[in-house]
Amino acid sequence: MLHVSNSCIQCTGVIPYTMYIFKQPGIGGEVxxxxxxxxxxxxxxxxxxxxxxxxxxxxxxxxLWAEPGGHRxxxxxxxxxxxxxxxxxxxxxxxxxxxSTAVPxxxxxxxxxxxxxxxxxxxxxxxxxxxRHAFTLHATDGRAVYSPRNWIQxxxxxxxxxxxPTA
Numbered sequence: 001m002l003h004v005s006n007s008c009i010q011c012t013g014v015i016p017y018t019m020y021i022f023k024q025p026g027i028g029g030e031v032x033x034x035x036x037x038x039x040x041x042x043x044x045x046x047x048x049x050x051x052x053x054x055x056x057x058x059x060x061x062x063x064l065w066a067e068p069g070g071h072r073x074x075x076x077x078x079x080x081x082x083x084x085x086x087x088x089x090x091x092x093x094x095x096x097x098x099x100s101t102a103v104p105x106x107x108x109x110x111x112x113x114x115x116x117x118x119x120x121x122x123x124x125x126x127x128x129x130x131x132r133h134a135f136t137l138h139a140t141d142g143r144a145v146y147s148p149r150n151w152i153q154x155x156x157x158x159x160x161x162x163x164x165p166t167a
Contacts, residue, residue, distance in 0.1 A: 028126030034098035037117035046141035047117030
């Protein structure tokens with residue numbers, strides 16, 4: 001069953017969002033420290049990320065870095081969209097990891113990296129001569145309340161559809 005209102009979107013099943021990420025050789029940019037729940041806010045927090053390495057991901061070509069155990073910490077920021085206006089709301093002053101606590105998540109092509117939406121992670125710039133492509137699937141439990149102020153929203157005439165059973 002899908003319920004849409006001005007204040008939230010609720011449905012049963014899983015709400016999926018996909019992204020293709022490509023870091024071109026020598027110019028692939030850095031993605032700063034963040035938590036995916038910042039952009040896929042729900043109550044309760046349910047987003048899980050499935051990150052598929054389409055090519056080898058190494059320290060040299062900008063692999064993911066993560067904070068071990070960081071998924072047990074608080075949500076630090078919340079992305080807010082109000083029409084075309086976007087802001088980042090600071091929720092917690094816990095510092096982002098640094099070189100002493102972060103670990104690289106090098107992955108061979110074909111590897112799946114799966115993590116909770118509260119896990120702090122980032123990817124370094126690609127300064128190598130080799131590209132680093134990945135595909136991500138962000139899945140949110142459709143029973144949770146998905147914020148109407150999230151990064152990705154659908155228009156009223158194109159509502160969220162879930163993979164789950166419908167009534």
